[in-house]
Amino acid sequence: MAEKSRWCSVWIGSETGILKGVNVAKKQAFNFSDFSTLTREQEVSAMCWGDDLESEVLVGCVNGTVKTFSVEKGKFTEFRDCSGGEGPFRGLAVHNSSLITCVESGVLKVWKEGCPDTVEVNVGRDVYKMRQSTSEGHKVAIGGKENDLKIWDLQRPEEPVFKAKNVANDWLDLRVPVWIRDLQFLPESDKVVTCTAYHQVRLYDPSLPQRRPVLETSFEEYPLTALSLTSDANSVVVGNTQGQVAVIDLRQGRLLRCLKGFAGSVRALQCHRSLPLVASCGLDRFLRIHNLEDKHLLHKVYLKSRLNCLLLTSRENIQEQEEKVQESQEEVKDDDIWAAMPTVTDEVSTKGK
Amino acid sequence: MVASDNEEMDFAEPQVKGKRKKKDNKAESAKKHLKEKDAEMEKLQPTSNGDNNTESCFPPTFSVSDIKNKQRRHFMFMKLKQQKKKEKSDLKKKRKREREALGDKAPPKPIPKTIENQRVYDETVVDPEDEEVALDEGTDEFSSYFNRLTNPKILITTSDRPRGRTVRFCEQLATVIPDSHVYYRRGLALKKIIPQCVARDFTYLIVVNEDRKVPNGLVLCHLPNGPTAHFKVSNVRLRKEMKRRGKDPSEHLPEVILNNFTTRLGHSIGRMFASLFPHDPNFIGRQVATFHNQRDYIFFRFHRYIFKNEKRVGLQELGPRFTLKLRSLQKGTFDSKFGEYEWVHKRHEMDSCRRKFHL
Numbered sequence: 001m002a003e004k005s006r007w008c009s010v011w012i013g014s015e016t017g018i019l020k021g022v023n024v025a026k027k028q029a030f031n032f033s034d035f036s037t038l039t040r041e042q043e044v045s046a047m048c049w050g051d052d053l054e055s056e057v058l059v060g061c062v063n064g065t066v067k068t069f070s071v072e073k074g075k076f077t078e079f080r081d082c083s084g085g086e087g088p089f090r091g092l093a094v095h096n097s098s099l100i101t102c103v104e105s106g107v108l109k110v111w112k113e114g115c116p117d118t119v120e121v122n123v124g125r126d127v128y129k130m131r132q133s134t135s136e137g138h139k140v141a142i143g144g145k146e147n148d149l150k151i152w153d154l155q156r157p158e159e160p161v162f163k164a165k166n167v168a169n170d171w172l173d174l175r176v177p178v179w180i181r182d183l184q185f186l187p188e189s190d191k192v193v194t195c196t197a198y199h200q201v202r203l204y205d206p207s208l209p210q211r212r213p214v215l216e217t218s219f220e221e222y223p224l225t226a227l228s229l230t231s232d233a234n235s236v237v238v239g240n241t242q243g244q245v246a247v248i249d250l251r252q253g254r255l256l257r258c259l260k261g262f263a264g265s266v267r268a269l270q271c272h273r274s275l276p277l278v279a280s281c282g283l284d285r286f287l288r289i290h291n292l293e294d295k296h297l298l299h300k301v302y303l304k305s306r307l308n309c310l311l312l313t314s315r316e317n318i319q320e321q322e323e324k325v326q327e328s329q330e331e332v333k334d335d336d337i338w339a340a341m342p343t344v345t346d347e348v349s350t351k352g353k
Numbered sequence: 354m355v356a357s358d359n360e361e362m363d364f365a366e367p368q369v370k371g372k373r374k375k376k377d378n379k380a381e382s383a384k385k386h387l388k389e390k391d392a393e394m395e396k397l398q399p400t401s402n403g404d405n406n407t408e409s410c411f412p413p414t415f416s417v418s419d420i421k422n423k424q425r426r427h428f429m430f431m432k433l434k435q436q437k438k439k440e441k442s443d444l445k446k447k448r449k450r451e452r453e454a455l456g457d458k459a460p461p462k463p464i465p466k467t468i469e470n471q472r473v474y475d476e477t478v479v480d481p482e483d484e485e486v487a488l489d490e491g492t493d494e495f496s497s498y499f500n501r502l503t504n505p506k507i508l509i510t511t512s513d514r515p516r517g518r519t520v521r522f523c524e525q526l527a528t529v530i531p532d533s534h535v536y537y538r539r540g541l542a543l544k545k546i547i548p549q550c551v552a553r554d555f556t557y558l559i560v561v562n563e564d565r566k567v568p569n570g571l572v573l574c575h576l577p578n579g580p581t582a583h584f585k586v587s588n589v590r591l592r593k594e595m596k597r598r599g600k601d602p603s604e605h606l607p608e609v610i611l612n613n614f615t616t617r618l619g620h621s622i623g624r625m626f627a628s629l630f631p632h633d634p635n636f637i638g639r640q641v642a643t644f645h646n647q648r649d650y651i652f653f654r655f656h657r658y659i660f661k662n663e664k665r666v667g668l669q670e671l672g673p674r675f676t677l678k679l680r681s682l683q684k685g686t687f688d689s690k691f692g693e694y695e696w697v698h699k700r701h702e703m704d705s706c707r708r709k710f711h712l
Binding site: 015016039241244261 | 368476483484485486488489492617682684690691692693694695696697699702703
């Protein structure tokens with residue numbers, strides 16, 4: 001299992017509760033869950049990396065447990081009961097070895113390592129997404145149905161740092177409904193991009209006094225379910241419930257290109273950190289990897305269950321051929337020797353975590 | 354003139370070669386015929402050129418449609434057609450003779466190519482021993498029916514103010530599906546009907562849509578948690594319009610036959626149809642409802658059978674008959690605005706290959 005899991009470049013959580021790893025270079029997919037114990041309650045609803053080295057995957061299940069999967073060992077190492085509030089997890093994040101969870105009913109909790117008491121923040125009802133800032137790990141953004149974008153600083157959990165204001169009434173002077181489905185921080189800035197079930201894409205800038213979006217654009221006419229910023233953060237990839245995926249420019253709000261080949265609703269999208277690649281999964285049970293520049297479908301993997309969440313490694317050798325992978329495997333074997341050596345001080349072991 | 358003729362022959366050659374390629378898989382004797390044909394083509398071409406007197410601007414490939422004289426063109430075309438027909442029948446006769454000469458040793462007849470047996474490989478075709486699909490299906494929305502926890506109860510309604518055939522179609526559908534109740538729509542919104550259905554323990558909601566008095570759409574919504582399938586309905590033949598039809602169906606619970614639902618999507622659709630009918634059919638009634646999938650079209654037929662002796666079975670169609678084509682499969686109960694689709698038929702993207710099937 002360890003040998004298999006180490007080279008998986010995409011991790012996917014499914015509706016049946018199975019954690020799947022896909023090795024894109026070898027075109028192989030593995031299941032890392034035991035079928036006999038699975039029930040619908042273990043449906044994966046959120047996923048995140050356990051650390052910056054991407055050696056652990058945290059899997060949030062609908063029944064309120066967070067499982068820790070070790071990529072090196074290829075198995076689940078820890079089960080943690082993080083229940084509280086109602087509904088499935090809408091976001092998981094890790095900051096300084098403490099775990100941040102948020103459930104649908106709006107209870108955001110910070111679970112400190114080895115400490116039973118938690119910080120609890122009520123962020124409002126019907127949360128659809130919680131995501132952490134990439135540059136400042138203690139900041140999280142939250143949005144949901146009739147729950148407009150809020151940014152919380154977890155060091156001062158009393159009040160949100162930023163509260164968005166709904167856009168102006170429409171041409172009939174009616175209130176515009178709010179339903180954020182997905183959001184993401186722009187890297188190295190406070191800006192947040194959101195997508196809504198009313199097919200709008202909005203960009204908020206908390207550094208300005210204006211609390212309304214600085215940019216708004218819309219795409220097609222079905223609810224947008226997932227979004228991901230491209231590596232250069234100039235554009236955003238959005239997907240909707242009918243399987244239409246588009247790249248939208250964030251400077252002008254223009255539609256740049258559409259990606260094809262989807263059959264059903266897109267549940268998760270993620271762009272590679274440096275390469276022009278986007279991985280997507282959804283209800284049509286396929287993992288697809290597109291090239292963002294020429295729109296080509298590079299990989300299409302059938303994974304047998306409806307897929308909920310997705311994590312893409314930031315390694316750059318995702319698509320490289322067998323030989324190169326083997327080379328690097330040897331390197332890792334060297335690393336193994338180093339890893340197997342007894343550690344002298346405690347400091348090193350804590351760093352490893 | 355001669356030079357240009359030669360040139361023409363050079364260009365005409367690949368055309369014939371192309372034909373040869375197509376016939377490659379046929380018996381070798383065909384080649385002989387082609388050679389004869391080549392010779393005939395040679396004969397044909399100078400005459401046509403002579404007629405037109407336009408050697409310089411004449412396109413290099415010869416075709417009958419280049420002849421400008423209508424009578425002449427017609428004549429040549431008829432000739433060409435007759436010649437082709439003759440060749441074909443000769444070839445057929447020859448093959449038959451060969452087969453007869455070989456007798457029992459004759460090679461088996463080649464299987465004709467159809468777009469179904471040339472189907473593009475589909476990785477989603479379900480392997481019956483697949484653990485993961487079994488797990489998925491064992492816990493999905495239909496599992497309570499297949500674990501015999503619930504009995505189907507169906508509500509049939511139409512679009513608002515149904516007229517003509519749609520009304521009769523609904524009535525006849527209700528005689529096919531046991532424990533189904535036809536209700537007048539009364540202008541109600543589907544989203545308001547669904548909670549009421551759930552409260553009254555209905556497991557299915559069927560909505561027949563019509564266009565100009567003809568049923569053209571069917572929404573099949575599984576309750577309480579979905580999924581919802583949307584079909585196009587065509588070729589509806591009601592009981593009255595059918596020839597050699599049996600007596601009206603009896604109250605017995607029919608058997609169900611589901612054919613060719615092989616892919617993962619097909620499985621979901623097949624399970625959906627299966628859970629429309631109660632468990633344990635009354636075999637004494639000898640009635641069968643068939644959902645036959647062929648090239649992504651689902652054909653519905655309703656029959657009564659009888660075993661005449663050990664070998665022969667008599668079939669009697671009871672009607673109605675219709676054809677369904679899946680348009681979309683949506684997760685959850687009917688919600689066309691915010692519902693998430695598991696599969697949507699996208700014509701321009703998905704129908705680019707005729708040999709690719711989804712069910």
